[in-house]
Amino acid sequence: MRAVSGERKEKFADRLLNTREAAHLLNVSTRTLQRMRSEHRIGYVVLRGKCRYRQSEIDRLLADCTIVEDAATPTELKRNHTLRTGGSKPKGRRT
Template identity: 45%
Template sequence: MEVITMESSAYMALTEQIAEIASHIRKSEDKKAGLPDRQVDSAEAARILGISRRTLQRVRDRHRIRYTTLGGKCMYLLSEIDRFITEHTVTEENGTLDGSSRNHALRTGSTGSNGKTSGRRK
């Protein structure tokens, strides 16, 4: 058996790095375990999002949500629905300029600096 010696500071740095890697792996596993990534049809996706199937079709036509077609049926991954909800959730970050700007864009449908609206009728 061979014995390897190292300074205590190098040993501490190594154990911290191992702990960070383990934490990252646990988070990845928790994320996968929390939301099974299965596909749902348009009716189920619309129900989860709380919108009509026609509104879901508009969202799909504007390429705001990814989908696949199987046998002429549109299918959505649950992880994609979760991403869409997260991306379009108004947060309480009004204390920062970025947070206020993001919330305004989400509430009004504007794209930001160019002042155009996305998908709103006039």
């Protein structure tokens, strides 16, 4: 069995995923993933007319959406609250 060098292992960790694979890892539909692209919530690459997603981008998105259970600082508590309530930014509603 061959050892994988650090550089090659890093490239493997940042492999490109197709839409179906990325949606599966995020546990969302392909349509939701398309919506996330349109809202600039996830970065992507276009190769030969097909969208691809870097593994590191999927990992970043999951980390950004992870609630810290043992939040100790006010910043962590605020972040958890924002994640649990769906965000603190007011929506542009017409009255």
